[in-house]
Amino acid sequence: TQLLEQSPQFLSIQEGENLTVYCNSSSVFSSLQWYRQEPGEGPVLLVTVVTGGEVKKLKRLTFQFGDARKDSSLHITAAQPGDTGLYLCAGVGDTGANSKLTFGKGITLSVRP
Amino acid sequence: DAGVIQSPRHEVTEMGQEVTLRCKPISGHNSLFWYRQTMMRGLELLIYFNNNVPIDDSGMPEDRFSAKMPNASFSTLKIQPSEPRDSAVYFCASSRGKGVQEKLFFGSGTQLSVL
Numbered sequence: 245t246q247l248l249e250q251s252p253q254f255l256s257i258q259e260g261e262n263l264t265v266y267c268n269s270s271s272v273f274s275s276l277q278w279y280r281q282e283p284g285e286g287p288v289l290l291v292t293v294v295t296g297g298e299v300k301k302l303k304r305l306t307f308q309f310g311d312a313r314k315d316s317s318l319h320i321t322a323a324q325p326g327d328t329g330l331y332l333c334a335g336v337g338d339t340g341a342n343s344k345l346t347f348g349k350g351i352t353l354s355v356r357p
Numbered sequence: 358d359a360g361v362i363q364s365p366r367h368e369v370t371e372m373g374q375e376v377t378l379r380c381k382p383i384s385g386h387n388s389l390f391w392y393r394q395t396m397m398r399g400l401e402l403l404i405y406f407n408n409n410v411p412i413d414d415s416g417m418p419e420d421r422f423s424a425k426m427p428n429a430s431f432s433t434l435k436i437q438p439s440e441p442r443d444s445a446v447y448f449c450a451s452s453r454g455k456g457v458q459e460k461l462f463f464g465s466g467t468q469l470s471v472l
Binding site: 277289 | 448465
């Protein structure tokens with residue numbers, strides 16, 4: 245079983261602050277996805293990273309895949325109340341037997357106006 | 358475009374009763390996934406289908422759970438008999454391709470409470 249540990253578990257910040265959250269594993273992933281989930285809804289894909297060291301930007305969100313493809317970070321600049329939600333990372337295993345999408349438990353972010 | 362449609366949105370039932378959850382994937386998508394989400398365990402894959410054929414059901418908790426996909430536009434997840442520990446949000450998701458790395462489109466989920 246490939247485990248993805250996300251940290252911190254909960255984060256409450258003021259509007260305008262910057263933050264970084266993490267997704268870590270001891271396993272190598274062929275790709276890693278980040279989703280955002282709002283209350284009462286299903287997760288929505290934000291980005292997929294594939295190459296070690298890859299950086300992708302989505303407006304104020306910056307995603308990075310670790311060089312060894314075992315971890316990832318999400319940085320949000322000038323957070324807004326609309327960024328509130330559950331952020332999930334999900335990795336696809338690097339070997340045939342482990343080629344399934346495994347989700348972390350998520351990071352609950354609350355941005356106060 | 359209609360997304361993944363799940364019904365019912367909420368289900369409250371008593372222990373021992375049969376529960377059937379329904380899912381209509383996005384038209385043209387070849388793969389369908391059933392997930393369960395709880396605070397303790399997060400999002401867990403129960404089973405997934407490709408071209409209506411079950412590919413991996415290793416996440417199905419036990420024989421009380423069964424899933425079918427009789428055609429490309431409909432799938433069911435059945436729990437019989439239900440137990441309180443089955444209480445969770447059940448999500449259906451679909452994707453275009455065959456691989457697990459494909460982008461998943463999730464439905465809004467079914468909130469199941471077993472009393």
